[in-house]
Amino acid sequence: MIEIDAISKRYDGVPVVDNVSMVIEPRTVTVVVGTSGSGKTTLIRMINRLVEASEGAIRLDGEDNRSIPGYELRRRIGYAIQGHGLFPHRTVAQNIATVPGLLGWKKARIDAKVEELLTLFQLEPKTFGPRYPHELSGGQQQRVGVARALAAEPNVLLMDEPFGALDPIIRAKAQEDLLAIQKHFGTTIVLVTHDMNEAFHLADKIAVMDKGGVVQYGPPAELVRSPATPFVETLIGDAERPFRLLSIAKTGAAAEPGDADGAPISEDRSQQEALADLIWSGRDALPVISKNGVPMGRVTLDAILKRAARPR
Amino acid sequence: MCQHGPGAQASGFFIGGESLIGRDGLRVRFDKLGIVIALLAAYGALWSSFATLKPNRIVQGKAGSMLDSLPAWAGWALIGVLVVAIAAALFRASPWIKLIAAVAALAALTLSIGYAATFLTPAGNTYARVSPASGFWILLFAFALLAADAITRLDPPPGMRVLFLLLAAVAIGALLMSGSWNGLSIMKEYSGRADVFWVEAGKHVELALGSLFAAVLVGLPLGILCHRVAPLRDGVLNTLNLVQTIPSIALFGVLIAPLGWIATNVPGAAAIGIRGIGVAPAFVALFLYSLLPVVANTVVGLAGVPRAANDAARGIGMTGRQRLFKIEFPLALPVILTAIRIVLVQNIGMATIAALIGGGGFGVFVFQGIGQTAMDLVLLGAVPTVVLAFASAVVLDALIEMNSLVPNGARSA
Numbered sequence: 001m002i003e004i005d006a007i008s009k010r011y012d013g014v015p016v017v018d019n020v021s022m023v024i025e026p027r028t029v030t031v032v033v034g035t036s037g038s039g040k041t042t043l044i045r046m047i048n049r050l051v052e053a054s055e056g057a058i059r060l061d062g063e064d065n066r067s068i069p070g071y072e073l074r075r076r077i078g079y080a081i082q083g084h085g086l087f088p089h090r091t092v093a094q095n096i097a098t099v100p101g102l103l104g105w106k107k108a109r110i111d112a113k114v115e116e117l118l119t120l121f122q123l124e125p126k127t128f129g130p131r132y133p134h135e136l137s138g139g140q141q142q143r144v145g146v147a148r149a150l151a152a153e154p155n156v157l158l159m160d161e162p163f164g165a166l167d168p169i170i171r172a173k174a175q176e177d178l179l180a181i182q183k184h185f186g187t188t189i190v191l192v193t194h195d196m197n198e199a200f201h202l203a204d205k206i207a208v209m210d211k212g213g214v215v216q217y218g219p220p221a222e223l224v225r226s227p228a229t230p231f232v233e234t235l236i237g238d239a240e241r242p243f244r245l246l247s248i249a250k251t252g253a254a255a256e257p258g259d260a261d262g263a264p265i266s267e268d269r270s271q272q273e274a275l276a277d278l279i280w281s282g283r284d285a286l287p288v289i290s291k292n293g294v295p296m297g298r299v300t301l302d303a304i305l306k307r308a309a310r311p312r
Numbered sequence: 313m314c315q316h317g318p319g320a321q322a323s324g325f326f327i328g329g330e331s332l333i334g335r336d337g338l339r340v341r342f343d344k345l346g347i348v349i350a351l352l353a354a355y356g357a358l359w360s361s362f363a364t365l366k367p368n369r370i371v372q373g374k375a376g377s378m379l380d381s382l383p384a385w386a387g388w389a390l391i392g393v394l395v396v397a398i399a400a401a402l403f404r405a406s407p408w409i410k411l412i413a414a415v416a417a418l419a420a421l422t423l424s425i426g427y428a429a430t431f432l433t434p435a436g437n438t439y440a441r442v443s444p445a446s447g448f449w450i451l452l453f454a455f456a457l458l459a460a461d462a463i464t465r466l467d468p469p470p471g472m473r474v475l476f477l478l479l480a481a482v483a484i485g486a487l488l489m490s491g492s493w494n495g496l497s498i499m500k501e502y503s504g505r506a507d508v509f510w511v512e513a514g515k516h517v518e519l520a521l522g523s524l525f526a527a528v529l530v531g532l533p534l535g536i537l538c539h540r541v542a543p544l545r546d547g548v549l550n551t552l553n554l555v556q557t558i559p560s561i562a563l564f565g566v567l568i569a570p571l572g573w574i575a576t577n578v579p580g581a582a583a584i585g586i587r588g589i590g591v592a593p594a595f596v597a598l599f600l601y602s603l604l605p606v607v608a609n610t611v612v613g614l615a616g617v618p619r620a621a622n623d624a625a626r627g628i629g630m631t632g633r634q635r636l637f638k639i640e641f642p643l644a645l646p647v648i649l650t651a652i653r654i655v656l657v658q659n660i661g662m663a664t665i666a667a668l669i670g671g672g673g674f675g676v677f678v679f680q681g682i683g684q685t686a687m688d689l690v691l692l693g694a695v696p697t698v699v700l701a702f703a704s705a706v707v708l709d710a711l712i713e714m715n716s717l718v719p720n721g722a723r724s725a
Contacts (some may be wrong), residue, residue: 050627075629085624089642097629149628158627 001026001189002047002156007056009042015215018212019056024205026061026155029182029189031199033235034209040192043209044158047190048077075099078157078187082164084145086133092118092144093129099152110304117147119186121177139170143177150185159191163198175201196235200244208232220248225311242308246272251299253290254307260285260298267296275304345461346401346410353398353454357391360447363428368439369497369686375445381428393420394451400459407465412458414486419482421451422487429495443688470710477706484699487505497688498695505677505692513696515591515672527602527655532648534603535610536636545611552604560597560662564669569594594671598662602655609651613644646716653708660701664693 002024009017017039024030034038045051047058049070058065065073086095093114100110118125121143133141142162149157162178163171175198182189194198199206200220207217208231216228224244227233236244251274252267264287265274277286278301285300363381366373379387393416400413429442463476493499502509538545556565572588574581586592617640625639667675674693681689 048627050623071629071630071631074627079624079627081620081624081627083620085618085620085627087621087625087639088618098630102629102634145624147626 001061002190003043003059004043004047005057007043007046007053007058009039009046010054015212017046017053020209020212020214021056022207022214022217024188024190026188027182027186028204029179029191029202030205030207031203032190032207032209033194033196033199035194038209039212040209041160042194044160044190047156048074048079048158050074050079051154070093075102075152076154076156078149078152080146080149080157080159080162082161084133084141084165086141086145086148088133090132090244092128092131092133092136093122093125095133095144096148096151098148101150101286111295113151113153117151119153120181121147121149138166142166142170142174146181147180150181150187152187154187156188156190161193162191163195163280169200178202196244197247200247208235217234221245229282241310243272243275246275246304246308248272249307252290252296254299254303255288255297256300256303257297258285258300260300262286262289264289264295265299266291271299271304271307274299275301275308278304330644341404342402343404346403346458349401349454349458349461350398351452351456353394353401354643356447356450356454359392360450361445362447363425363432364443364445365432366441366443366497369441369501369688370684373441373443376432377447377591378424381432382424383431386424386427386431386482390420390424397455399457402709407462410458411462411466414462417455418452418459419483421448423457423492426487426492426494426496429478429493429497433495441500442495442687442716443497443691470713474707474710477703481703496529498691501677501686501689501692508676508704512672512674512676516660516663516674517700518696519591519594519663519671519673520656521667523598523602524652524655524659526595526599527606528652530599531547531603531606531651532610535607535648536614538607538611539614549604549608549611552607555600556604560601560665561668563597563600567596568669571596589669591666591671593669594663594666598659598666601662602659605651605654607647609647610644613647614640616647617643646712649708649712649715653705653712655709656704660697660704664697 004020004022004024007020008015020039020043032043032232034040042051047055047060047065049065052070060077071079087098090098096114096117097110100113105113114129115125118128123140123143128136128140128144133144134142134181137269142165146159146162149159163174166174178189179202191202205218206220207214207222207282208223208228209215210229210231216223216232223232224236224241227236247270249271250267251265251269251271254271254274255267260283262281262283265277267288267290273284278284283301285298288296288299290296331623343386353400357378361375361380362378364373364375378390381387397417400410425444425448432442433440463473468476487493488499494503522679536550538548555563568588571586571592575587575592576582578586621639621643622635625635630638663671663673664675664678667679674697677693678690681687681691681693
């Protein structure tokens with residue numbers, strides 16, 4: 001659990017982050033969104049003390065983050081940034097082994113960890129371990145960057161626009177991978193982005209920042225249903241509202257008993273995908289199946305549209 | 313007219329060749345640099361003199377061609393070797409063939425000039441001097457160029473280049489030891505000063521390497537400081553730039569007063585060799601000149617470290633020192649080594665001037681030679697300086713290449 005308690009950061013008296021308080025639950029993905037200069041990067045950099053707070057405190061599992069030296073704190077918190085920040089003179093394996101090396105792990109343990117992470121990120125250890133970062137594609141570099149951040153098995157992973165430099169297809173894949181990794185390790189992830197689609201796709205909770213303050217902090221659905229300020233409304237976008245609601249709900253939740261013709265849809269696809277399928281195939285209803293392929297009834301166009309409508 | 317055969321793409325240096333004979337795949341093509349080398353060599357061989365005979369060491373002599381300077385058989389043999397080597401340069405051929413031709417030509421030239429000295433000197437005459445004339449130097453340059461081009465095209469790994477250098481050093485050493493050059497005027501100048509020569513050589517190397525070492529010792533931390541403390545950067549670099557613009561002789565003059573003062577007023581200073589003239593001001597001047605390249609390249613090298621890598625290093629928990637030694641320094645090392653190469657070559661050349669203020673070194677012979685209008689004595693100082701600078705450049709280039717651990721393109725990644 002990360003408790004951010006009335007934290008502020010001022011440069012020459014000008015507040016960049018202004019009196020922010022929020023609690024980040026363990027094993028969740030929290031996405032911090034906002035425009036450039038809203039203070040979102042500064043906020044997460046205060047968690048691992050790359051930026052020292054002017055006022056307030058941050059506690060990790062109840063322990064003040066200033067109770068140990070900054071570099072020791074940062075070794076316990078994963079950190080991944082846009083453009084990966086890999087060390088160009090070190091191989092992929094050496095890059096990933098950096099933090100375990102700093103922590104003084106035994107060589108055998110480090111090697112095992114590197115191999116485990118490379119395998120987990122679908123990079124063949126024998127092929128990719130000895131390569132240098134510039135010999136990898138952008139997507140591979142980004143995966144190595146995240147693998148390096150996770151090497152010392154941190155409870156918390158901070159990510160600053162980690163997918164910003166990737167093309168849309170690789171970005172979507174990277175987001176799926178991140179969610180899978182988060183389930184696998186149970187890591188608490190705090191991710192900064194300005195891409196609202198990414199935020200809605202990844203977040204358990206979204207914190208919207210504007211002019212140094214958090215204007216709304218809650219589950220994605222809450223942001224759509226009851227935006228706290230006009231800024232949040234603008235950020236979500238008028239034309240996007242119904243689709244955002246559908247994008248964060250699973251098809252299974254809209255399933256009802258009954259039959260339908262044609263190709264079925266899996267219960268874990270989003271309702272937005274169900275709607276797209278309904279429109280594209282010109283049907284009124286789709287058969288729904290569970291992840292194991294067991295029929296679960298159907299989902300109708302009406303039901304989906306009702307769910308996309310403004311809540312009353 | 314200009315046809316590009318399959319071989320035309322093989323080397324990046326040669327854009328194309330001209331076809332001479334177009335018979336069933338047998339094509340002879342001119343090598344463009346080879347044409348220049350051939351013209352140069354032809355000029356050196358045909359229109360310039362090979363060796364000069366002087367009645368004594370300071371008067372003007374009489375220059376003669378190869379056939380004048382050598383017995384007929386040796387003269388024609390030399391011409392034969394040169395013609396073959398010129399042909400190898402002129403036409404496209406494997407770099408190995410060109411290298412062997414160049415080495416053969418260089419060997420023939422150096423042996424012939426030694427032989428010419430013995431041949432031209434009248435028996436029993438100890439005053440007469442024989443020295444290489446312009447044609448010899450032109451030919452030497454032409455075939456050295458051919459050898460250098462061939463080696464560049466072979467693209468040997470760094471270790472191999474140092475090996476080539478060692479082989480050349482052994483060959484030159486053997487030539488000097490064999491005594492076949494003993495008739496040459498430069499060797500006669502040497503034989504009278506053999507002891508002094510090695511003492512001055514030692515001083516020369518000491519001055520050049522010592523001031524380099526001191527400059528690295530001071531320049532590296534200063535460069536790191538300038539990188540970390542931005543307001544310091546401009547001031548330090550501008551000051552060092554200013555020092556660089558002071559002519560060396562002026563700098564020696566400027567240093568005489570303060571060093572003289574230190575020698576008389578600081579106890580023990582004179583005992584360790586600090587004086588207004590001599591080694592101390594030369595050392596300080598070389599040191600000051602060396603600082604700018606070292607500091608500037610350290611700053612540039614450190615600034616070239618990718619920002620993201622630095623940020624990530626901090627973000628994953630490296631301390632300031634770990635970041636410096638594990639990330640910034642290794643990434644800046646090739647640029648810093650380049651500075652050291654520049655400084656070493658520059659210092660070896662500039663240490664010659666130290667002789668002006670009694671600092672010793674090869675410059676002693678240069679200035680003595682100028683004073684006595686004995687050009688051979690000037691050469692005794694100049695040739696070793698050039699050889700030393702060239703050798704250290706080759707060695708340091710090899711070192712730089714070995715130290716850029718990452719293959720090309722790493723910086724852009």
